[in-house]
Amino acid sequence: MHFNLSEEQAMLQASTARFIDQQYSFEVREKDVRLPEGFNRDTWATFAELGWLSVPISEAGGGFGGNAADTMVLMEELGKGLVASPYIPTVMLFGSLVDIGAPEALKHSLLEPLIAGQLQGAFAYQERQSRYNLADIKTAATREGEGYVLNGEKALVMNGAAADRLVVAARTSGEQFDTAGISLFVIDANATGVHKTAYRLMDGQLAANIRFENLSVTSDQLLGDEGDGYSLIEKVVNSTVLALCAEALGIMNKLTDITQEYTKARKQFGAPISSFQVLQHRMVDMFMACEQSRSLLYRTVCSVGTSDADRSLHALKYMIGRNGRMVGNEAIQLHGGMGITDELEVGHYVKRLMVINTLFGDADHHQQKLAQISLPT
Template identity: 80%
Template sequence: MHFNLSEEQAMLQASSARFIAQQYPFEVRQQDVARANGFNPATWATFAELGWLSVPISEAGGGFGGSAADTMVLMEELGKGLVAAPYLATVMLFGRLIDLGAPESLKKSYLEPLIAGQLQGAFAYQERQSRYSLSDVKTTASRKGENYVLSGEKTLVMNGAGADQLIVVARTSGGQFDTSGISLFVIDANAAGVYTNSYRLMDGQLVANILLDNLTVAASQLLGEEGKGYELIEKVVNSAVLALSAEALGIMNKLSEATQEYTKARKQFGAPISSFQVLQHRMVDMFMACEQTRSLLYRAVCSVETSDADRSLHALKLMIGRNGRMIGSEAIQLHGGMGVTDELDVGHYVKRLMVINTLFGDADHHQQRLAQISLTK
């Protein structure tokens, strides 16, 4: 499949690749992950200077107005560098929800500092019982005059520990699993009644569980119409899945290339192990898995506004899970015991792939969703 980049996309790709090569070696990434908030504010400021924080934000919101393809180009390079930064949480989730759902009175106050790198955001939607369902919501928001009172708990909130503002999903009406009756609220992460417990996932990045204990929120902080937030959530999450898949593709390509280079340098019986036919077959399988994933990613990006978007997205996430697992396993096995050491970057790339598989539904979940779509058509 041919997917020619525009001039702007080629420039974006070149600038992000150059940043990774010159300013973000693996050692810097490890230092960033170890920080209290999980990333380096100086790196985030560089993202703002380069204009990356504005890419998926509309022109009306003060951004670049980039397409899914523009975001794909950037996220693939960030994946190759295993960049530890809350781009997905702050820009792709929080930022796009504000951009698409906030009234004009709120947009400017949040999007301007976000694009300037001065505001961190997070999207608190997942709950203990919800697994991968976006509509399984127990957190409640009760109307009290000109305010709402929110109570409930959110889990695995990406960038929840470092966020200045949160967008919280709460139920204003309907049953626990209804798509109707779901509302979105923007809240101050440091407000009274917000309790945060942060911890690290296997890839080293921070998430948080957030407890809302009778939190009072002004009605003006409601995004969109009351009870009609599900469609907005689904749209933004779908775009985030595309971005996350592009990151995964970058990681998979990096592992494939690193494994090829290692097998050329590693000698056994007086010859590079890359000369052994059985290992050549395995490396070809890794390469083909990357190319298949790339083709499906391109299909999903091109069909984002069509009736086939859901099918392509579920198929893509399914392939990311399966091919990512295969490539990660092969990379570790072909590197030998050193493949799982903390000193080598291979194991860290694999851990990130494993986390990506679980975000917004793992391979099994998307296989079931894909089967349901096929049965209804």
């Protein structure tokens, strides 16, 4: 199969790679991730100037109207640079939910500043007991007059600390695990009744637990139809998982390149360790893991919108989790003890891979989902 980039995709890839090469070194990344919000607002403004924030947003929403391949190209390059940014929570999750679910007036009032880099967003969906079940929601939105009263708590809200607006998944009807009865609301992240507890993940970026206490919301803040939020969540999460897998592939390729360069420079017994056959075999395994993952990523991108989309996505997330773990472990071992130190970039790439593996289901979870799809009915 030949997967050729369009002219626009090649330009997007080149501009992202050039930005990372010229302006986003590992040292810059380490400074950015230590900032109070976990990213640099000036860098985010540059993303807006380059048009990256508009890539997955529809033309009707004021964006580029990019498809899965466009997002893949961008996220793979961001992965290579280990860019610390809220692109996934703000653009892929919050922005996409608003794009497909909000009324026109609300959509433009939120997406215009988002694309301009002036608004931060997050998606509060996961709860302490949820594990990887997107429908496991206890947070309740109870009818009161013409609006709702929101009560409950969300865990591990990516970019929750810096977000200006939140999309919150709450139950308006049904039981805890029902896919029906879930509604989505856009709320002010700093409103009275919203309580945040921020913390850092192992990759250095910030998340937050957010508690809602008697928060009043109006019907105008509803995305889509009441009780029909799960279909929107599933669509946007699938797109986000694909973007995360592209980012992980960029990280895996970068780890492979870094390790190859190190083995050429590191000498043992008077010769570069890259000349040792057993280490050559291990580096070939790393390369093959990247190529296998790339092939399945391309297949999954091509399957979007087809009957094979779910099967391909589960297989991809499983393979990225498995191969990412292998590539990360090999990179650390071939660098020796210093591979896990904070001073070396290798360990930071590996930690980001570990976080990606846990988002929206780890490798074991997606392997089980794939097996369920593959079983004869």
